Amino acid sequence: MPPHEVIERALEAADGPALIAFLTAGYPAADSFLDVLSQVEDAADAVEIGVPFTDPMADGVTIQRSSHAAIENGVSLRWILDRLAGRSTAPGSPPLLLMSYLNPLLTFGYDRLAARAREAGVSGFIVPDLPLEESAPFRACLEPEGLALVQLVTPATSAERLTELCGQSQGFVYAVTRTGITGGEVDLPTELTAYLRTVAEKSHVPVCAGFGVRSREQVQRIARHADGVVVGSALVEVLERGDSPGEFLTGLRP
Amino acid sequence: MSTNTATSSRAAGHARLLSDLVAGRLPDARGRFGPFGGCYVPETLMPAVHRLTEGVYRLLPDEAFQQRLNEELQDWVGRPTSLTRAAGLSARWGAEVWLKREDLTHTGAHKINNAIGQGLLARSIGAERIVAETGAGQHGVAAAAACARLGLPCVVYMGEVDVERQAPNVDRMHRLGATVVPVTSGDRTLRSAVNEAIRDWVTDPVGTHYLLGSAVGPHPYPYLVRELQSVIGREAKAQLTARAGMPDAVFACVGGGSNAIGLFHEFIGDEDVALVGVEAGGRGGALGENSATLSGGRPGVLHGAHSMLLYDDDGQIQETHSVSAGLDYPGVGPEHSLLQMIGRVDYVTASDEEALDAVAECCAAEGILPALESAHAIAGARRWAAENPGARILIGLSGRGDKDMPILRRFPVTSTGVEETAHAAS
Ligand SMILES: Cc1ncc(COP(=O)(O)O)c(C=O)c1O
Numbered sequence: 001m002p003p004h005e006v007i008e009r010a011l012e013a014a015d016g017p018a019l020i021a022f023l024t025a026g027y028p029a030a031d032s033f034l035d036v037l038s039q040v041e042d043a044a045d046a047v048e049i050g051v052p053f054t055d056p057m058a059d060g061v062t063i064q065r066s067s068h069a070a071i072e073n074g075v076s077l078r079w080i081l082d083r084l085a086g087r088s089t090a091p092g093s094p095p096l097l098l099m100s101y102l103n104p105l106l107t108f109g110y111d112r113l114a115a116r117a118r119e120a121g122v123s124g125f126i127v128p129d130l131p132l133e134e135s136a137p138f139r140a141c142l143e144p145e146g147l148a149l150v151q152l153v154t155p156a157t158s159a160e161r162l163t164e165l166c167g168q169s170q171g172f173v174y175a176v177t178r179t180g181i182t183g184g185e186v187d188l189p190t191e192l193t194a195y196l197r198t199v200a201e202k203s204h205v206p207v208c209a210g211f212g213v214r215s216r217e218q219v220q221r222i223a224r225h226a227d228g229v230v231v232g233s234a235l236v237e238v239l240e241r242g243d244s245p246g247e248f249l250t251g252l253r254p
Numbered sequence: 255m256s257t258n259t260a261t262s263s264r265a266a267g268h269a270r271l272l273s274d275l276v277a278g279r280l281p282d283a284r285g286r287f288g289p290f291g292g293c294y295v296p297e298t299l300m301p302a303v304h305r306l307t308e309g310v311y312r313l314l315p316d317e318a319f320q321q322r323l324n325e326e327l328q329d330w331v332g333r334p335t336s337l338t339r340a341a342g343l344s345a346r347w348g349a350e351v352w353l354k355r356e357d358l359t360h361t362g363a364h365k366i367n368n369a370i371g372q373g374l375l376a377r378s379i380g381a382e383r384i385v386a387e388t389g390a391g392q393h394g395v396a397a398a399a400a401c402a403r404l405g406l407p408c409v410v411y412m413g414e415v416d417v418e419r420q421a422p423n424v425d426r427m428h429r430l431g432a433t434v435v436p437v438t439s440g441d442r443t444l445r446s447a448v449n450e451a452i453r454d455w456v457t458d459p460v461g462t463h464y465l466l467g468s469a470v471g472p473h474p475y476p477y478l479v480r481e482l483q484s485v486i487g488r489e490a491k492a493q494l495t496a497r498a499g500m501p502d503a504v505f506a507c508v509g510g511g512s513n514a515i516g517l518f519h520e521f522i523g524d525e526d527v528a529l530v531g532v533e534a535g536g537r538g539g540a541l542g543e544n545s546a547t548l549s550g551g552r553p554g555v556l557h558g559a560h561s562m563l564l565y566d567d568d569g570q571i572q573e574t575h576s577v578s579a580g581l582d583y584p585g586v587g588p589e590h591s592l593l594q595m596i597g598r599v600d601y602v603t604a605s606d607e608e609a610l611d612a613v614a615e616c617c618a619a620e621g622i623l624p625a626l627e628s629a630h631a632i633a634g635a636r637r638w639a640a641e642n643p644g645a646r647i648l649i650g651l652s653g654r655g656d657k658d659m660p661i662l663r664r665f666p667v668t669s670t671g672v673e674e675t676a677h678a679a680s
Contacts, residue, residue: 054571055440055556057452058296064439076568102294102555107569129294129555133284152297156459161300179298180457 002146003123007046007095007171011206011228014045018228020208021235021249024050024066026075028239034087041094043249051077051100058128060183062233077104084120095123102130110141124148124171132168150174155195166202175199175209183233184212196225220254268596276523285473290588292560293472302459303472309379310474314481326370331360337493342619347639350646354490356653361396363653364513365467369396371482372465373404381463384408387451389416389444390580391423392653393467398432408432411450413443416579423657441573444583448557468510469587472558476587483516491520494648503528506650507630509580511587513652532634534576535603545574547586548594548601561588577606578626604633610665625653
């Protein structure tokens with residue numbers, strides 16, 4: 001099965017709403033990365049590993065902070081792929097995606113990236129500063145390995161564009177809950193219901209909603225209209241405090 | 255392919271790109287200047303970018319819009335600006351030196367040409383609020399003034415480091431009614447201010463217009479800013495040819511590249527005219543010691559565009575240094591990347607020290623206090639003049655130096671020149 005389908009199957013097979021967990025690689029410490037990752041894997045249905053970048057323009061303060069600290073800790077895309085490639089994973093462990101801004105990917109080199117990522121057990125990519133219109137070269141690089149490029153949609157996306165983005169997305173469709181950056185405690189908008197329903201109608205892969213998700217009550221509300229949720233900044237804050245990521249994630253499940 | 259065929263087909267490709275540029279075919283429909291440019295923004299911004307693009311291509315050719323813009327440029331900005339024959343510099347350098355005086359515009363730098371143009375455009379496409387970034391504070395002041403004039407609320411993001419080194423401009427922005435938000439994240443200079451302005455824009459893409467201050471960023475900004483700034487070169491060419499003739503060489507400083515593209519654009523097709531962009535050489539050639547993107551960078555993606563960029567082997571953007579806040583930026587506009595690639599413009603550097611010397615020389619010889627940014631262009635021209643005696647040289651004096659007093663105070667004037675004080679070594 002190509003990796004993008006592995007993501008799709010894993011999210012569909014989740015017991016209740018699928019839980020996608022985001023963590024910044026090597027945060028709070030580089031040497032605990034694989035340990036934190038395996039705790040998160042035990043409690044999530046898929047994991048997004050954040051590749052730190054100096055200029056995360058779509059991220060709020062929490063992920064900016066973790067991103068800068070991770071760079072200070074010596075974390076890079078190369079470092080992440082080396083760590084992942086060097087570990088052994090149990091069969092059936094949740095699929096991994098890399099969330100990265102474009103420049104670290106370009107610098108690594110498209111010619112080597114897909115094969116190296118697949119060897120490291122990565123199934124797909126999320127690239128917040130790569131809109132569909134600019135994505136052809138990157139998709140061409142992922143395709144031979146069957147890796148997913150997840151598309152994001154937002155409440156401001158036009159109907160026509162939504163159809164196009166849903167049609168092109170692989171792994172899942174990332175439905176951003178509101179116009180804004182990651183993090184915050186903003187209430188989920190009330191129009192969310194209609195928006196998520198429209199996305200679900202147009203998508204042939206699971207739809208997972210994220211940005212600002214931090215409580216079980218929110219997960220319950222979203223789960224009525226989407227296949228799953230993405231939890232990012234709230235989990236990074238848990239790691240920051242030194243609390244158990246596994247307990248936090250388990251506590252989010254309805 | 256043999257090396258010879260490869261070289262000649264590359265040359266043919268470059269010649270084609272130059273003729274496309276001269277014929278007005280660039281940027282293309284995808285916002286590309288050859289391999290550079292494009293629109294690399296988060297999905298949340300796509301509707302705003304589409305609305306802006308539609309507005310730009312509808313309004314810039316519109317006669318009523320142009321008339322309204324020209325009224326503001328004459329009445330309020332103070333255009334056309336003078337072209338000054340620099341007799342003192344000419345005598346010192348053994349050249350014929352002319353200065354295009356953007357320092358004489360309202361608010362004191364070329365930034366106002368763009369700010370008032372984008373302000374008018376923003377209002378026409380229904381924006382209710384403006385956000386802007388600023389480095390030297392000149393663009394922040396220009397945006398604040400334009401917004402006050404047009405009745406739009408304005409928020410300016412400015413790195414904490416720049417808030418300190420360009421303090422006079424922070425007070426001016428406040429007076430003009432803008433909210434100034436000091437940016438404490440990242441490197442706390444221009445690049446972090448751009449990140450914060452984009453984050454603000456992402457939060458309200460429909461109500462807010464991002465008034466970007468240089469020829470950088472996602473399409474359509476590099477095109478829009480060039481069109482609004484090319485009044486500099488149009489005026490300068492008409493003024494200079496009426497009084498003397500075509501220049502042999504044209505110099506401008508390059509941060510993001512807006513005053514440079516504004517001055518160069520009109521001369522791109524005049525292949526006998528040498529065009530030279532001067533970047534900030536800072537304290538030296540090592541990564542992190544300068545802001546010389548075109549001289550020391552490679553292609554990459556930051557702030558919405560594929561262009562030359564300073565970054566390390568992991569793709570992390572490099573911290574930069576320049577004594578001038580307005581040049582202290584790791585990226586550059588995509589059109590400059592193309593102009594460098596095809597060899598139409600030469601990009602050189604001037605160090606902090608050369609720029610400070612140029613400030614002193616321009617004060618002494620012309621009675622003009624130039625901005626530290628503009629002083630880089632003067633320094634580059636001076637070096638070139640030494641190798642090209644008697645040449646006619648046009649220099650873009652992009653702004654005035656009043657804002658730089660907090661920095662210049664660290665370099666007191668002596669009878670022989672400028673001397674760095676002990677505590678300025680930090
Ligand atoms: C006077 C002056 N010149 C030049 C610049 C550099 O910008 P650009 O390269 O876009 O002209 C600035 C930027 O703040 C400036 O204030």
